Amino acid sequence: MWKRPSKRSSRWPSAWRGRVNWCCRARAAKMCSFNRHAIDPQEVEEFQLPGLAEAGESEGPVPWEFSVWDFEGAEGAPGRQPEAAAQAEEILAAARDKAQEIERRAYEEGFHQGLKDGQEVGRRGLEEVVQRLLHLVAELNQEKEQLLAQREGWLVKLALLVSRKLLARELSLHPDVIRGIIEQGFQQLSHLEELRVVVSPPDYEILSRENLTSWPAGVELVADGNLTPGGVRLETAWGEVDGSLETRWQLVEEAVRQALERSHAP
Known part of the structure; x- marks a missing residue:
């Protein structure tokens, strides 16, 4: 009994080759065998493609006409999906x-x-x-x-x-102003015994020519070069009053300074 070789088999046995040849010859004979029949010409109908009759009457070849397919207008066209x-x-x-x-x-x-x-x-x-x-x-x-x-x-x-x-x-x-200054100094003295009035040399010259009868009795007028015009110093046995211009001016400056400090105080 013949057995088909496996796919791993690399050689065909002689029985297998003989059976293959027989099958091929039998299939070829079957394909080539057909019955021959005679056809009567009267039975054959004439058939022509559309347009061939008109082409035969016209001169020269007639080109075929092909219509362009309207994909967009065709119903159910695949490219048109509204x-x-x-x-x-x-x-x-x-x-x-x-x-x-x-x-x-x-x-x-x-x-x-x-x-x-x-x-x-x-x-x-x-x-x-x-x-x-x-x-x-x-x-x-x-x-x-x-x-x-x-x-x-x-x-x-x-x-x-x-x-x-x-x-x-x-x-x-106005040199006579010095006389008024001296007389104001007299008012500040409580004791007028042994009174000396010391003035500058220019003022001494002026006062020497004046009538001093209104002054206290026994007043001695003395000149001092250290005093400036307008300054006076009154000396008594009880003390003295510095009426020099420098001293009086210091008093004025001090009064002004205190007034400024009071104005800036909070």
Whole structure:
């Protein structure tokens, strides 16, 4: 009994080769065998393709005409899907709108955030500038007060100096003023015993020519070169009164200084 060799077999046995040859010859004989029949010409019908009759009557070859298939207009064409296309357009439009909305929101959020950050930075910078300005104003006010105080001191000194110069000029123009100064000094003395009136040499010359009968009895008039015109010193057994111009002027300056201090006191 013949057995088909396995797929692993590399050699065909002779029985297998003989059976294959027989099968091939039998199949070829069957394909080539057919019955021959004679056909009567009367039974054959004439058949022509459409357009061949007209082509035979016309001169020359007649080209065939082919119609163009209208894919878009054809019903049920695969490229035309109105509903799907409309849905796709709607999806695309919605996606575009969504993208624009996201872009707009991102822009607005970024703008507002940037504006907020800018305002915060500007506010902080403005606060720093304001603090510096306030500090400068405080320093300027302090310096202004100091300058005003210094200027007042300078002005007072200048006024006193000018006044002293004017007084000296007035005494030189009106030498008899010294007599009124001496008589005011008499009023400050409680004891007039052994009274000496000491004046500058120029004033001594003026007073020597004056009538001094209104003065207390026994008054001695003395000249002292250390005194300036307008100055006087009254000496008694109980003490003396310094009425020199320098001393009186120091008293005036001290009074003015105290008045300024009281004006600046809180």
